[in-house]
Amino acid sequence: MPKLKDGFKGERWIVLPSSVVKKIKEDEFGKELYITDIGYYPQAAFHFRQRIKEEARQYILIYCISGEGWFKLGKNTYTVTENQCFILPKNMEHSYGS
Numbered sequence: 001m002p003k004l005k006d007g008f009k010g011e012r013w014i015v016l017p018s019s020v021v022k023k024i025k026e027d028e029f030g031k032e033l034y035i036t037d038i039g040y041y042p043q044a045a046f047h048f049r050q051r052i053k054e055e056a057r058q059y060i061l062i063y064c065i066s067g068e069g070w071f072k073l074g075k076n077t078y079t080v081t082e083n084q085c086f087i088l089p090k091n092m093e094h095s096y097g098s
Contacts, residue, residue: 008047013039050095060088062096071096 015037016024024030036058041047042065062071063085070079071086072095080086088094 008041008044010042011040011044013037044098046098048095048097051093053091053093056088056090056092056094059090060094062086062088067098069096069098 016035021034021036024034045067047069062069062080064080064082066082068079068081070077071088072078073088073092078086088096
């Protein structure tokens, strides 16, 4: 089965520059919760990502609009279906896909 990181039809994403993130981290209110990256992948068949602990420096929220996917934390694998979401913790090895 193919595994793709990106390049999906209709995908859109925004990544804040590190200079902007640095300013947010200095803000008394903003430093507690902020978004650094956001993406939309309406047709993400074969999407796959895997991160080792050192690469997982952020919390990741994924919402499944339609179809089906999965994520793995530790030795446990979980299925995600339409209208479900999950949050991957930072500093923890994980993988996910559709």
